[in-house]
Amino acid sequence: MKIFWKALHLAATGIYLFFKYERNAKIQGCIALAAILLGIVLHVSKTEWIFILICIALVIALEMLNTAIEKTCNQITVQFQPNIKTIKDIAAGAVLWASCISAIIGCLIFIPKIYALITT
Numbered sequence: 446m447k448i449f450w451k452a453l454h455l456a457a458t459g460i461y462l463f464f465k466y467e468r469n470a471k472i473q474g475c476i477a478l479a480a481i482l483l484g485i486v487l488h489v490s491k492t493e494w495i496f497i498l499i500c501i502a503l504v505i506a507l508e509m510l511n512t513a514i515e516k517t518c519n520q521i522t523v524q525f526q527p528n529i530k531t532i533k534d535i536a537a538g539a540v541l542w543a544s545c546i547s548a549i550i551g552c553l554i555f556i557p558k559i560y561a562l563i564t565t
């Protein structure tokens with residue numbers, strides 16, 4: 446049980462370090478916060494909340510993995526290596542891919558509500 450709490454503490458420290466030191470984490474954290482505030486203001490449904498929260502979790506989790514992969518690569522070598530370039534580009538691509546799909550989902554949820562709000 447002690448090992449479980451220690452592992453939990455270390456993982457929570459990882460989340461803290463990610464948001465404290467990584468620029469992209471701060472940007473994505475702000476976007477996530479804005480989406481949550483918009484969801485509250487626009488009274489999104491339970492299903493819409495599920496989609497919003499899944500998108501937030503997915504993008505931030507992928508950014509964390511991207512950061513970990515970047516740091517691992519930098520630890521291996523700081524020299525230019527084509528394989529390192531491929532690894533970093535694919536990891537960054539995963540974040541971009543999830544971000545684009547999340548942006549589309551955000552537009553599908555929020556735009557009709559904002560439109561309804563300004564036309565009534």
Ligand SMILES: Nc1ncnc2c1ncn2[C@@H]1O[C@H](COP(=O)(O)OP(=O)(O)OP(=O)(O)O)[C@@H](O)[C@H]1O
Nearest residue numbers: 469515522523524525526527529530531533534537
């Ligand atoms: N050792 C390397 N060998 C080859 N290409 C690299 C190497 N390091 C970085 N690159 C290239 O530069 C790009 C940017 O890498 P970098 O590690 O600077 O991440 P970043 O995009 O600045 O991420 P962040 O803004 O999160 O720090 C990579 O996607 C890759 O194309």
